[in-house]
Amino acid sequence: MYESLGGSLNNIRYAYFIKLISIKYVIFVLLLILSARIQADNYAPEPYWQGTLGPLNIRSMSPGQALRLAPLPRSPYGLPEGKTELQFNMAAASVFLQSPGIYLVDFNFIDTRIAVNHGFKGGWSTELSFSDRRIQNLYLDEFVEAFHDVFGIDQNGRDINQNETRIIIPGYSANFSNDLDGVFSQTIGLSVQKVLIDKSVEWPALAVILNTSIETLSDGMIEKGAFDYSLQLSLAEKKLSGYYFANVSYTRFGSDKTLGVIPLSEKQFSGMLGYEFSVTENEAFIVQYLFSEGVLQNLGALGRVSHEIHLGYKWRTDKNTYEAGLVENIVNFDNGPDVAFAFGVTHRL
Structure with missing residues (x-):
């Protein structure tokens, strides 16, 4: 029962998180468009x-x-x-790709x-x-995970070891972690x-x-x-x-x-x-x-x-x-x- 209650609370938190992010994003877009309309003077573009x-x-x-x-x-x-x-x-991106036994690619980059x-x-x-x-760790994992939870998309392991860099490819004996952070x-x-x-x-x-x-x-x-x-x-x-x-x-x-x-x-x-x-x-x-x-x-x-x-x-x-x-x-x-x-x-x- 407690596990079920805990799961429900987590879902509520994720839903609230996505709602909060969505509201902030909508406000940001509206402000962006308003700013654009103010700055973009109604002049005919020069050749x-x-x-x-x-x-x-x-x-x-x-x-x-x-x-x-x-x-x-x-x-x-x-x-x-x-x-x-x-x-x-x-551009800032979050990447998480996994095929069990073949590769795990998990990092953020700019x-x-x-x-x-x-x-x-x-x-x-x-x-x-x-x-x-x-x-670079951009703390995008929580956003992606919450988005997947709200829309019922399988996490495929992205909810484990969040905000860490991992590139693991057993076939080439490649196993890298946070030592790859940086340029x-x-x-x-x-x-x-x-x-x-x-x-x-x-x-x-x-x-x-x-x-x-x-x-x-x-x-x-x-x-x-x-x-x-x-x-x-x-x-x-x-x-x-x-x-x-x-x-x-x-x-x-x-x-x-x-x-x-x-x-x-x-x-x-x-x-x-x-x-x-x-x-x-x-x-x-x-x-x-x-x-x-x-x-x-x-x-x-x-x-x-x-x-x-x-x-x-x-x-x-x-x-x-x-x-x-x-x-x-x-x-x-x-x-x-x-x-x-x-x-x-x-x-x-």
């Missing part, structure tokens, strides 16, 4: 902005894909000649990216970026984009992008000096209610293992489909679907395609474009984040 606010700047947050170069969703419109932008993006983008003559633009990824990747990237078709003609806008990245961390999960590169196509077209986007990328990696023993694929195919629902000329809700080939070999679901949904909101002021987003995994629930939150700002110089 510089190309009209669209562009896709959410969120790359794959799946555990294998987040180890190396993960192409960023991109707009094909590029930057006008002589224009420069500064970008800052940060993905931070800063970049400078400059437009040149003839539809060319370049971007220099720095990325920092680190494992696991720092890369410098260079991207070059060429607009092939702009929106001034009766065809979808089209651009091709070459992305490159080199690992600079000497004691990370990927060997120092590993060089990755990808070829990416970006497509967009204006519709009555907004814009649709599509990206497709083929990536080659300069590393074939992580943590010294776990094999990784040396190539990957990935893509993105998205739609920007315009609220005003300077505000939009955005939904994106991102898929990426699995890169962790011989590890069941971790070697299969990752599917992620991005939901977000972007708003533009005279000099800045802000964005806030949420990431959830779908289809293959054993290769993706439980949840991730993202924020970014692009500043026009």
